[in-house]
Structures are given as C-alpha cells and as structure tokens.
Amino acid sequence: MRARALGAVAALALSAGCRTEQTLVKPDPHLERMLDQPKAMPYGSEPLLPGESAMQRPPDGTMAVDADRRSALVTTGEANGSFADRVPVRVDRPMLETGRARFEVFCAACHGVLGDGDSSVARTMALRKPPNLHVPPASTDAPGEQFHTIRAGYGLMPSYAVQLTIDETWAVVAYLRALRLARHAFVADLPPDLRAELTKEAP
Numbered sequence: 001m002r003a004r005a006l007g008a009v010a011a012l013a014l015s016a017g018c019r020t021e022q023t024l025v026k027p028d029p030h031l032e033r034m035l036d037q038p039k040a041m042p043y044g045s046e047p048l049l050p051g052e053s054a055m056q057r058p059p060d061g062t063m064a065v066d067a068d069r070r071s072a073l074v075t076t077g078e079a080n081g082s083f084a085d086r087v088p089v090r091v092d093r094p095m096l097e098t099g100r101a102r103f104e105v106f107c108a109a110c111h112g113v114l115g116d117g118d119s120s121v122a123r124t125m126a127l128r129k130p131p132n133l134h135v136p137p138a139s140t141d142a143p144g145e146q147f148h149t150i151r152a153g154y155g156l157m158p159s160y161a162v163q164l165t166i167d168e169t170w171a172v173v174a175y176l177r178a179l180r181l182a183r184h185a186f187v188a189d190l191p192p193d194l195r196a197e198l199t200k201e202a203p
Contacts, residue, residue: 074088075166076147077145077151083142083145088170089167089170095170095171096171096178098168099168099172102171102172103175103176103179106163106164109121111133115132116132116133117132128155130157133180134180134183139180143173143177147173150172
C-alpha cells in the first residue's frame with residue numbers, strides 16, 4: 001500500500017509539472033508594438049525630415065563605427081594630392097605571404113600567376129588584355145597608385161574594395177613589388193636559409 005501511495009504522489013507531481021496554465025498565456029497587448037513599429041525605411045519618405053527623405057546625410061565630422069582611423073596615406077594611398085611612394089605599413093614575411101595568397105585568388109586569373117598578363121582569361125579578352133605588371137606603365141606606378149587602382153578599379157578591372165581589406169590591399173601591392181624583384185634576382189644574392197631551401201626544391 002505504501003508503494004502505491006508513493007507512486008500516486010509521484011504521478012500527481014509529474015502531472016502538475018506538465019500543466020500549461022502558467023506558461024501558455026496570452027501576450028500582453030502592449031507587446032504588439034514590438035511587432036508593428038512605426039519607422040522610416042531606407043529610400044522612403046519622412047515628412048518631418050529635411051527634403052522629406054528618410055535618408056539624411058550624417059552630420060559633419062561623424063565617423064562610421066568600423067571606420068579605419070589611420071592616416072589617409074594608409075587608407076587611401078595618397079595624401080596632399082600625391083600617391084604614396086612606398087608602402088606605408090609594416091612589410092614582413094607574413095604580410096607578403098598574405099599578399100601572395102590574395103594575388104593568386106583575385107589578380108592571377110587575369111594578370112597571371114607571375115603578373116606578366118599571361119593567363120587563360122587574358123587570352124580570351126579581345127577588347128583589352130590585362131597589362132603585364134612588370135613593364136611600364138604598370139611597373140612605374142607608385143605603390144599608392146597601385147593601391148588606389150585595386151580599391152577603385154580601372155578600365156575593365158572592377159574595384160576589389162569589398163573583397164580585400166585595406167591591409168590585404170597593401171599586402172598585394174607589397175607582394176607585387178617582391179614579385180618584380182624576384183624576376184631579376186640571383187640565387188647567390190639570397191640569404192643562406194633561402195638558398196638551402198631552393199637547393200632542396202631544385203630538380
């Protein structure tokens with residue numbers, strides 16, 4: 001009998017835990033305002049704003065939350081009307097490796113892996129072929145101008161400002177300069193560790 005009584009008590013406790021009177025309640029009518037909120041939509045009209053346009057120009061001096069706060073030379077490649085004549089950020093081996101990776105993904109399809117304008121895409125472009133980046137005029141562009149070209153696009157080449165961050169763009173510019181130097185470098189001029197590495201890879 002005692003076991004049956006305990007079982008009955010346990011069953012009542014479990015059934016009480018499954019009751020929904022306290023959990024399934026009608027939402028507070030005041031919460032409906034969260035579902036239907038009066039607001040101005042992008043490109044919409046708003047009679048109370050200047051020009052009755054919902055989209056207003058930000059006040060002078062405002063800056064986006066994710067804006068790059070570095071100098072204009074770093075973020076645009078130019079300052080005081082002149083392009084940067086050198087890469088204005090730290091250049092090291094990891095940066096060049098990043099530049100190589102991004103170049104091979106976004107640039108090599110047209111400009112070729114070596115940057116010489118020889119690629120399967122370039123061979124089918126009849127209107128205007130991608131230039132060889134190792135000869136003038138492309139090879140004589142200042143680093144800042146190359147940065148600007150990548151960010152803004154030029155001719156048939158689109159902007160890659162969405163695909164590449166500012167630092168990645170400078171990495172591509174730095175890698176391209178290293179690629180040009182490598183075309184005319186002698187193995188004997190390389191550091192001992194690199195010479196040893198090339199010796200292992202040589203056939």
